[in-house]
Amino acid sequence: MSMLSQEEIDALVNQLAAPETEEKTETKRVKSFDFRFNKRLEKFTTNHLHTLRTLHDNYTRLLNNALSVYLRTRVEATIIGIEQISYGDFIASIGVPSILSIFSMDPLPGSGIVQLDLNLTFSIIDRLLGGPGWLPQKLRDLTDIERTLMQRFMARVLSSYREAWSHFLTLSLRIEALDSNPQFIPRIIPLDQMIAYVSCEVKIGEMTGIMNFCLPYLVLQSIAAQLSEFQWSGSVMAGRGMTEEDVAELARNVERAEVSVSVELGRTEVALKELLELAVGDVVLFDVPTSKALVARVNEHEKFQVFVGANRDKYAARVASIVWAEE
Structure with a gap:
């Protein structure tokens, strides 16, 4: 039996007395990532959205005058928000049924969409047929006659929209499709592409509803630089002022309006x-x-x-x- 040397004994004692070494583990940091929306996917700048907001503020002023005469009642439209979201999120947010109208924006490529909620739609139809704006007992799809009436109404809506854009760019707007189910309308852009989403509250008589605009960045991309640099002036800026021509046109519209x-x-x-x-x-x-x-x-x-x-x-x-x- 061999004997341990004093050096070997000291080494064993030191080894037993030493504390156990803990393994250092690296903590991995997990970052949340929204695959539907990322800053890198944003296309519209703050200046873009500001210009579009001003344009649509001016649009609501024109729309109020035009529809008040057309529907023979007071119409109040106001912009309640503008943001950029994906086209897929816009489609997912649409209630069914809901009136959707795709319109071309020549000479710009592609199309935009204007959406009306169904309560507002049936109130408009009832007024166009001579009623006070009542709703049916149960919401349903449109009949062929009602669809024709809404196509004419949308033509009025887009007429004012073209006039609002005329201070910035001359557009030719034309309705390409109108349906009450988003699944049946053509897909205008890929779902992951960004759009400017403009939400507008519309009050017609005693009925209040929402009208939304979908403007794809791919459509406005060719004029993105102008959107950043454009300066609204005079009566156009935020719709706060009116030129003499605006006042004269408003007076003519009011004189033609019928009241009960x-x-x-x-x-x-x-x-x-x-x-x-x-x-x-x-x-x-x-x-x-x-x-x-x-x-x-x-x-x-x-x-x-x-x-x-x-x-x-x-x-x-x-x-x-x-x-x-x-x-």
Whole structure:
């Protein structure tokens, strides 16, 4: 049996006394990455979006004037947002059914899309058919007649759109397709390509809805430099001012607009039993003295105090005073 030397014994003792060496492990940092959207995919600059915002602010002013005359009621359109997203995200965000209209933008290559929600669409159709803008009991696809009416309406929408662009570029806009299902419309660009997404709130009478524009970067790419450098001036800038021509055109449009005028003879309350027993020749008395002026309404808003009489075998109302709206 061999004996360990003093050096070997000291080496074993030192080895046992030494602390265990922990292996250093490298912690890998995981970065989140959204494959649908990346800064490197962005195409529109801040200047691009600013110019497009100003253009569309001016567009809503033109649209309000044109549609107020066309639909014979007050129309208020305002831009609520503009951003760049992928075409795929735009298609995924569209509710079904929803009215989609693809339009060409000659001389620019490709097409754009304007989308209307269905509530707003049916309210417009009802007004075009002479109604007050009511909705059907159940939302559905459009009939052939309704589709034709919406094509004419979209033509008016694009007419104002062309006028708004005319301060920047002369375009010829033409409707290429109109459908209520995004799956049935042609794909205008690949899903991963970027678009300028312009969202607009539109109030027509008492109905409020959303109208969206899809403008692909591939369509606007050829004028990207001009979008960055263009300076809006005068009445065009943010739609805040109006030239004399604008005022004259607005006055002509207002003069052609038709409004509804009605006079309320009076109100009263009767028992249901009395109402059921009413017959021809019975008289219902209102709690309004004949010496008191009646209320005349214009588009359901009180505007005049009038006295009712007859003129050439027809009922007539003579204006006694004007009701000024409270500020």
